[in-house]
Each structure stands twice: as structure tokens, then as C-alpha cells.
Amino acid sequence: MPRAAATAGRLAGRRTFHTSEASQRQGVLAGAAAASVLGCLAYCKEPALEDRFMSRQESRRLEQLPLSCAPAELAKRKKALPTLPLSEVQADHGEGVCWVTYRGGVYDVTAFLEAHPGGSARIEMVNGSDLESYWKVYDFHNSRPHIQQLMEEYRIGNLSASDAKKSEALSRDAFSSYYENDPQRPRADTGELRVTSVHPWNSEPLMHKLVESFFTPNDLFFVRNHNNVPDIKEEEWTLEIGRNNDCNMKEISFTLQDLKTKFEKVDVISTLECAGNRQEDFIEEDRPLYVAPHWRGGAIGCAKWSGVRVRDLLGAAGMDVDGMSLGRVKNPKAKIVNFEAIDEDETGIPYAGVIPVEKAIDPFGDTILAYEMNGVELPRDHGYPVRLMAPGTGGCRNVKWIRHISVSERPSELDSGSKLDRHFSPAISWTSHREHCAEDTAAPDWKSPLKTGAGDKTTIVLDQGPVIQSLPVQSLICYPPNRAEIAWDGESIEVKGVAYAGGGRGVCRVEVSIDGGENFHAAEMQRAPADDSRPPAEMGMGRNWAWVQFSQRIPLPADMRALLRKGQRVPIEVCSKAIDGDFNTQPERMSSSWNVLGICVNHWHRFNYVINPKLPKSHVPAAPPTPAPGCYKWPQN
Numbered sequence: 001m002p003r004a005a006a007t008a009g010r011l012a013g014r015r016t017f018h019t020s021e022a023s024q025r026q027g028v029l030a031g032a033a034a035a036s037v038l039g040c041l042a043y044c045k046e047p048a049l050e051d052r053f054m055s056r057q058e059s060r061r062l063e064q065l066p067l068s069c070a071p072a073e074l075a076k077r078k079k080a081l082p083t084l085p086l087s088e089v090q091a092d093h094g095e096g097v098c099w100v101t102y103r104g105g106v107y108d109v110t111a112f113l114e115a116h117p118g119g120s121a122r123i124e125m126v127n128g129s130d131l132e133s134y135w136k137v138y139d140f141h142n143s144r145p146h147i148q149q150l151m152e153e154y155r156i157g158n159l160s161a162s163d164a165k166k167s168e169a170l171s172r173d174a175f176s177s178y179y180e181n182d183p184q185r186p187r188a189d190t191g192e193l194r195v196t197s198v199h200p201w202n203s204e205p206l207m208h209k210l211v212e213s214f215f216t217p218n219d220l221f222f223v224r225n226h227n228n229v230p231d232i233k234e235e236e237w238t239l240e241i242g243r244n245n246d247c248n249m250k251e252i253s254f255t256l257q258d259l260k261t262k263f264e265k266v267d268v269i270s271t272l273e274c275a276g277n278r279q280e281d282f283i284e285e286d287r288p289l290y291v292a293p294h295w296r297g298g299a300i301g302c303a304k305w306s307g308v309r310v311r312d313l314l315g316a317a318g319m320d321v322d323g324m325s326l327g328r329v330k331n332p333k334a335k336i337v338n339f340e341a342i343d344e345d346e347t348g349i350p351y352a353g354v355i356p357v358e359k360a361i362d363p364f365g366d367t368i369l370a371y372e373m374n375g376v377e378l379p380r381d382h383g384y385p386v387r388l389m390a391p392g393t394g395g396c397r398n399v400k401w402i403r404h405i406s407v408s409e410r411p412s413e414l415d416s417g418s419k420l421d422r423h424f425s426p427a428i429s430w431t432s433h434r435e436h437c438a439e440d441t442a443a444p445d446w447k448s449p450l451k452t453g454a455g456d457k458t459t460i461v462l463d464q465g466p467v468i469q470s471l472p473v474q475s476l477i478c479y480p481p482n483r484a485e486i487a488w489d490g491e492s493i494e495v496k497g498v499a500y501a502g503g504g505r506g507v508c509r510v511e512v513s514i515d516g517g518e519n520f521h522a523a524e525m526q527r528a529p530a531d532d533s534r535p536p537a538e539m540g541m542g543r544n545w546a547w548v549q550f551s552q553r554i555p556l557p558a559d560m561r562a563l564l565r566k567g568q569r570v571p572i573e574v575c576s577k578a579i580d581g582d583f584n585t586q587p588e589r590m591s592s593s594w595n596v597l598g599i600c601v602n603h604w605h606r607f608n609y610v611i612n613p614k615l616p617k618s619h620v621p622a623a624p625p626t627p628a629p630g631c632y633k634w635p636q637n
């Protein structure tokens with residue numbers, strides 16, 4: 001069953017529609033809209049909308065951000081569109097067709113449903129009504145210009161002023177926040193976190209915090225949520241493992257106490273990085289990134305995770321994990337282990353993720369269900385009571401708040417990564433991606449409204465855009481903070497950072513350059529504490545789960561020192577690259593690894609500083625503010 005159908009099944013009271021006349025008209029109009037929007041890449045702000053709905057703060061943020069449609073162009077296009085009665089918005093438009101209103105506009109967002117990073121069902125909830133009350137909760141939609149611009153691609157008409165008021169009033173009480181019971185996050189109040197969205201909560205530590213200790217403190221560790229945070233009582237929770245006759249598994253369930261008392265407790269020191277870390281590096285003036293949550297570089301951390309091996313749990317359910325690991329038992333229908341979480345969106349769709357069965361049962365794979373993080377009970381934001389820790393895989397695989405595990409031949413339809421965690425070639429555009437998502441579930445006679453005039457359609461071949469499991473080699477300069485003014489000790493400056501490679505490949509070296517990569521020098525590295533209880537993982541031998549922390553004191557060249565001695569402030573760019581245990585390294589340029597879903601971002605990392613010889617040596621540089629999520633321009637500091 002396609003995900004949309006699964007979604008539809010869960011949507012109580014969802015309206016279904018017929019006839020395709022309206023969507024054909026939408027095809028023409030939105031096609032023209034797309035052409036017009038994509039065709040003009042100047043700054044735009046829409047005065048009527050701003051006057052009526054935007055706070056001064058919102059509009060100030062807009063001024064910093066890229067938009068791609070000139071006001072005159074937008075006004076012309078809006079004028080050419082018909083004024084539609086509200087009754088038409090509320091009418092049936094055909095199976096799966098979805099119309100919404102927003103600030104006086106009418107939008108047919110059918111073609112966007114399957115590409116929506118917040119899930120199609122969340123938009124389908126609004127079908128025939130107004131977005132305002134929904135976006136009061138998910139308010140980043142109102143303040144991110146690329147989303148406002150995206151909406152314009154789907155505008156098919158306008159409402160009269162009275163209908164606009166009526167539509168907004170009708171859905172005013174339709175929706176409220178289900179985030180009231182989210183946990184407290186005190187480190188956000190002290191300014192140590194960059195919060196990219198409050199609903200759902202997504203936060204990364206300011207990057208310099210990453211090198212203050214080898215193990216990232218739990219309350220600083222990045223949090224990637226898709227929904228509200230479940231408030232689970234131990235006595236109400238059980239872990240269910242599904243039956244699978246193909247591999248002799250019976251249905252079985254465990255309480256948290258069972259996990260703690262019936263199985264060996266295992267410690268694993270592992271780094272976890274979100275596949276979308278550094279995705280803000282991909283944003284350009286004319287190329288926004290339409291994905292959440294807009295990390296800069298702090299969506300990575302290292303912790304000691306403790307819990308029970310997944311292979312022990314599957315074994316307890318009846319799977320011959322030793323026989324399979326040794327290749328003596330063949331279970332061709334047991335390829336994937338599915339992890340389903342308790343957190344759900346407002347329509348009841350849970351987060352879920354998959355890993356290959358080999359990773360789950362590998363005796364050296366260290367895949368556990370963790371119930372402790374850095375020696376204490378797993379915090380709610382990190383998945384209490386248990387989360388998957390499949391070291392070496394991307395954050396999205398490591399499902400939190402697990403309630404159900406099953407083994408299957410193919411990934412479950414619920415797998416949240418199948419649309420958003422694919423790694424495409426740089427040639428795949430946002431339009432291609434949207435069309436591909438829509439075509440996946442569209443009716444046979446469906447015509448994309450975006451093709452007309454969009455001009456950037458590149459066919460997607462799924463084999464060429466695999467769902468990611470492990471992440472590429474990465475290095476991140478963390479200290480001093482990017483764009484800080486720093487002191488000088490008369491000879492050199494010092495930088496610190498972290499480096500990591502997925503798949504257990506480990507980092508064999510980190511190199512740092514101050515001349516744009518002409519000359520690199522190896523940095524000193526600090527590794528995780530040695531674990532005498534198991535064989536050492538040699539570089540490239542696949543069991544190096546933790547990051548390394550690096551530091552480098554960089555002597556400055558004579559010409560720079562001369563300027564500094566004269567009292568002049570001197571700008572400097574520092575860049576880093578890591579080399580993994582298989583001798584893969586990071587690409588130099590962003591353009592060669594750019595991909596539309598903003599994942600596996602790992603080109604050379606660059607931080608810029610101004611060395612100020614007048615600052616005392618004891619000066620501790622503060623971290624200047626970073627751009628708002630989705631924005632490529634840095635605030636002036």
C-alpha cells in the first residue's frame with residue numbers, strides 16, 4: 001500500500017473528491033505561476049500580505065532572506081487569476097485533490113502533498129479550509145520566504161475580502177497545538193542552542209559547545225523531532241516484536257524491566273549525526289532548500305549509549321541470528337528490520353525507520369536499543385524509554401520512542417526515510433523531486449502542473465537516489481566560533497573541531513589549511529577511551545563509531561604577522577578536511593555534492609575569522625548570531 005493510501009486510511013473523516021476539470025485548470029495556472037516564479041529571481045515582498053498579516057519582526061526577517069519573485073510580477077499574476085467563491089473551495093474536486101486558502105489566496109496544493117516535509121496528511125487535514133490556524137502552531141511557514149514563495153506556485157485564484165475573512169474565521173478553532181507537554185529545554189534559555197523550529201522541536205548546540213567535552217551532554221545534544229514528544233509511563237509501555245513465520249519469529253513483548261534484567265547490558269560509544277547536518281551550506285540566493293530542519297553544523301554529538309542488543313531481542317523472538325550471521329541459515333525474506341515509534345503526527349501517522357537485517361544481527365555491529373545515554377536514563381527528547389542506536393548509521397535511522405519491531409522483505413510503508421532521505425545527483429531539481437513524489441501516488445491521468453514552463457525536469461531514477469544508511473566522512477571546525485574576532489599570541493592561532501565517518505570507517509587523519517587548501521597540515525586528534533573488552537577496531541575495519549576531536553595550532557605566515565604587528569586586523573579563512581579509515585576524503589566544493597534534499601553535506605568545512613592584535617590573549621570570542629533557518633545571508637556583526 002503506498003504511503004498516501006496508508007495515510008488516507010488513518011485519516012478519519014477525510015474528504016474524497018471526484019472530477020478532474022478543476023485540477024486541469026490548476027495545471028495551466030500553476031504551470032504559468034511556476035514559470036513566472038522560477039523565471040524571475042529578484043527579491044520580492046508582497047505588500048498586501050505584509051500589511052495585513054505580518055508582524056514587523058516577520059517582515060524584517062523577510063528583508064534578509066531570498067525570495068524569487070518581483071512584487072510587480074506577483075501582482076500581475078495574482079490579478080490575472082479569477083476570484084473564486086468560498087463555496088468552490090469547499091466543494092469536492094476529485095479523489096485526493098486538496099485546495100486550501102491562505103491570506104486571501106486559493107491554492108491547489110495537490111501536487112505538493114507527497115513532497116511536503118511535514119507529511120501529506122498534515123496538509124490533507126486542511127482540505128477545503130484555511131491555513132491560518134494551522135500555521136499559528138507551525139509558524140515557521142509564515143516567516144520563511146521560500147515557503148511563501150512556494151505557495152505562490154500553487155495559487156489558482158483569490159477570495160473576495162469577505163470570503164477571505166469568512167474562511168479564516170471558519171477554521172479559527174479547527175486546530176490547536178499538541179506540544180504543550182513537550183519537555184523543558186533549559187539550555188535553549190541560556191542561548192546555547194540554535195532552535196530551528198519549536199513545533200516540532202529541533203535544536204542543535206552552538207558549534208563551539210561540541211568541543212567543550214568529548215561526550216556531548218544530554219541537554220546539549222542535538223534534538224531532531226518530527227512530532228510532539230511522547231510522555232511515556234514505564235508501566236504503560238511494552239516493546240512488541242512482530243511474528244514472522246519466514247524466519248521462525250513468534251510475537252513477543254517485553255517491559256522495560258525485562259530489557260534491563262533478562263538481557264546483557266551493553267555500552268556503545270557512538271557519534272550520532274543527522275543526515276541533514278550542515279544543510280544550510282547548500283542554500284544560495286536563487287536556490288532555497290525546502291527541507292526541515294535547516295541545521296548549520298551542530299546536528300552531531302557523541303555519547304555513551306547503554307542498552308540491549310537488537311540481535312539478542314530478535315534471537316529471543318526465535319530468529320536464528322547466529323546461523324544467519326554465519327551464513328548457515330538462509331532467510332531470503334528477512335532483509336529489513338522495521339522500527340515503529342510512538343510519536344505520531346496529528347493524523348496518527350507514526351515516525352518509523354528501517355535498517356538492513358545484517359546491521360541488526362551482526363555480532364560486531366553493536367546495534368542496541370538504548371535505555372541510557374551518558375550513564376543516565378534516556379531523556380524524553382532522546383527517546384525514553386528506548387531508542388535504536390545502530391552505530392555508523394545516520395540519525396534518521398535511529399528511531400526514538402520505539403514501540404514495535406518487525407522483520408520483513410521490504411521496508412514498511414511507514415518508513416519515514418523513503419521520500420526525504422534519498423541522496424540524488426546534483427542534477428535533480430526541486431521541481432523534479434516534487435513531480436516524482438506526486439507521480440508515485442497520482443491517478444493514471446494525472447498531469448503535473450509544474451511541468452509547463454518549469455524547464456528543469458530531470459527524470460528521477462530511484463536506483464540513483466538511494467535512501468541513505470551510513471554517512472560520509474565529515475569534519476567540522478567548532479572553535480573559535482565562525483566569524484568571531486579572535487586574539488593573537490604573537491605566533492599562531494588555535495582551532496578545534498570534530499570529525500566523524502559513518503559505517504564504522506573511523507577517521508585516520510584531519511587536515512587543516514589557512515591558504516584555501518593549497519597546503520594542509522595534519523591536526524592532533526583525541527579519540528574515544530580505549531575499550532579493552534573487545535578487539536581494537538583498526539582504521540577502515542568498520543567498528544569505529546565515535547568521532548575524533550581535533551585541535552591545531554596554526555603558525556601564521558610572515559606577511560600576516562607583519563600586518564598584525566602594525567596593529568592591523570587581519571581576516572583569515574581556516575578550512576578542514578578529514579580522511580576516513582578507507583582513505584576517502586571530503587569533496588572540496590559544495591557544488592559537487594549538492595543534492596535537493598540537503599543530505600550528506602560534507603564538503604571542506606570553512607570558518608572565517610578576523611584576528612585582532614589589540615585583543616588581550618585571554619579574550620574568549622563570542623559566537624556571532626547565525627542566519628535565520630532557511631536563510632543564506634549572515635546578519636551584520
Ligand code: HEM
Binds near residue numbers: 131150
Ligand atoms: C499547504 C501548504 C504547505 C506548504 C507549501 C508547506 C511547506 C513546507 C516546507 C517547505 C517545509 C520544510 C521546512 C522549510 O523548508 O523551511 C515544511 C515543513 C513542515 N510543515 Fe509544512 N507546508 C504546508 C502546510 C502544512 C500544514 C497544513 C502543516 C500542519 C498542519 C504543516 C506542517 C509542517 C511540519 C510539521 C513541518 C516540519 C517537518 C519536519 O520537521 O520534518 N505544513 N512545510
